[in-house]
């Protein structure tokens with residue numbers, strides 16, 4: 273190739289940056305851990321994973337600084353707690369943009385600004401109708417600073433749907449379809465932005481492993497397909513089915529062409545004893561396959577949108593030890609907190625599977641059938657344990673009666689055993705409502721009969737946890753925050 277005149281380079285640059293979005297996979301950088309690498313080290317790790325984009329759950333200046341002068345696109349977030357105030361005040365929106373975007377742009381390639389995270393899944397209802405007004409104010413602040421390249425959106429979970437099967441029947445929840453989503457889609461259409469969607473085939477499969485094939489959820493099915501009787505589209509994996517159910521729901525509201533950005537997808541590499549299919553083998557298989565699909569050139573798209581590019585972000589960079597909820601929540605990482613890989617992965621899709629180390633065989637792809645106890649963790653902070661004990665005892669029906677003085681489970685009279693009793697008792701009552709055996713890291717599941725745990729008091733004195741709290745695993749994992757239903 274000969275030398276090209278500088279103008280040609282400029283033209284190339286402009287045409288690429290204003291043209292169609294290209295296929296890429298990035299990573300979500302959550303930081304709910306007390307043992308994670310610094311932002312600077314994290315930026316290096318994100319690059320070494322082959323990510324093209326990183327999403328953070330806020331706008332931490334140290335993180336934004338760490339990504340300056342890299343090629344990584346950055347997605348930042350207005351936290352849910354600020355939505356109401358920003359929706360009421362252009363001045364507040366301006367000052368948020370002034371302090372969280374302007375100082376870092378363009379050296380840090382901020383490209384997406386999400387106003388809230390899964391707001392319609394968990395946050396108080398009064399925030400829902402404020403999302404769009406807050407987005408409008410943020411968009412207007414960006415305009416003031418001529419920051420036209422930054423797309424404004426908000427991220428949603430699959431629970432925006434009330435029906436997702438068959439995909440052609442995809443319908444938004446009636447409480448949000450008209451009042452919240454229709455005007456949101458109109459905004460996304462007008463501003464050429466994306467519908468940011470969290471898609472977890474893991475949760476859909478784990479909630480119903482009898483009806484859904486694991487291979488179908490892992491993009492490994494060679495012979496299992498599903499043909500939608502209404503659209504006649506044929507599906508070969510659960511991910512496409514879930515994405516298309518949202519495509520059809522958007523179509524139903526009159527917006528058939530809004531582009532989808534996968535804000536989160538992934539598979540846990542470990543979890544609680546009773547959480548089916550959370551293992552390194554499945555996590556590596558899912559993430560490698562989703563990367564292959566999403567980085568393929570030409571783009572594959574989905575049955576309803578063949579050939580469409582779907583920009584995507586895997587969840588997550590690290591296993592985060594302070595994330596609340598069931599064990600899987602703390603085990604979505606591609607990396608351990610010390611920065612080493614949990615399994616081989618290349619988000620650019622360029623490394624063939626054969627170049628990765630062999631994976632450990634999965635051993636929990638069937639529902640767990642043994643007994644499980646929810647015990648206090650050894651060596652837990654006594655002050656914290658004591659307040660967790662009071663909390664657990666204050667909830668439910670007679671949760672702690674048997675550990676009162678004179679009652680059968682009072683002995684052994686120790687904080688550890690009383691807390692273990694209370695945690696098991698609490699968990700057994702509230703499990704169906706989504707409670708987990710976690711208690712801010714003070715509790716953990718064990719499949720070993722506590723009576724035979726080493727260094728514990730002898731059997732005769734602790735009959736109670738053993739007699740009353742054999743907690744058979746529920747056939748379906750419960751209360752998962754991001755499940756399909």
Ligand SMILES: *[C@@H]1O[C@H](CO)[C@@H](O)[C@H](O)[C@H]1NC(C)=O
Pocket residue numbers: 353354357
């Ligand atoms: C929102 O504004 C109110 C009134 O000015 C203030 O009291 C409150 O602290 C603000 N909330 C947040 C999360 O900043």
Ligand SMILES: *[C@@H]1O[C@H](CO)[C@@H](O)[C@H](O)[C@H]1NC(C)=O
Pocket residue numbers: 434435437438441443
């Ligand atoms: C389609 O969705 C509706 C709810 O929106 C549901 O009542 C109906 O059963 C679904 N149809 C099928 C075939 O599953």
Ligand SMILES: *[C@@H]1O[C@H](CO)[C@@H](O)[C@H](O)[C@H]1NC(C)=O
Pocket residue numbers: 494495496
């Ligand atoms: C699909 O393939 C798997 C393994 O390749 C095989 O065990 C199974 O019987 C096949 N199922 C059908 C319906 O052909």
Ligand SMILES: *[C@@H]1O[C@H](CO)[C@@H](O)[C@H](O)[C@H]1NC(C)=O
Pocket residue numbers: 460461462464465526527528529530531
């Ligand atoms: C907006 O909607 C119009 C009409 O349906 C459509 O032609 C256009 O492609 C949409 N634009 C985007 C970015 O979704």
Ligand SMILES: *[C@@H]1O[C@H](CO)[C@@H](O)[C@H](O)[C@H]1NC(C)=O
Pocket residue numbers: 608609610611612
């Ligand atoms: C990193 O952490 C993992 C998980 O705790 C551990 O297995 C591995 O040995 C550690 N590697 C290094 C180099 O410290």
Ligand SMILES: *[C@@H]1O[C@H](CO)[C@@H](O)[C@H](O)[C@H]1NC(C)=O
Pocket residue numbers: 653654655656
């Ligand atoms: C123990 O927990 C209490 C209350 O949760 C906290 O204030 C204290 O700092 C903790 N102590 C240690 C050593 O972590």
Ligand SMILES: *[C@@H]1O[C@H](CO)[C@@H](O)[C@H](O)[C@H]1NC(C)=O
Pocket residue numbers: 668669701702
């Ligand atoms: C406690 O008992 C009442 C009345 O029997 C019942 O309605 C309620 O669901 C129980 N609560 C729990 C957490 O089991």
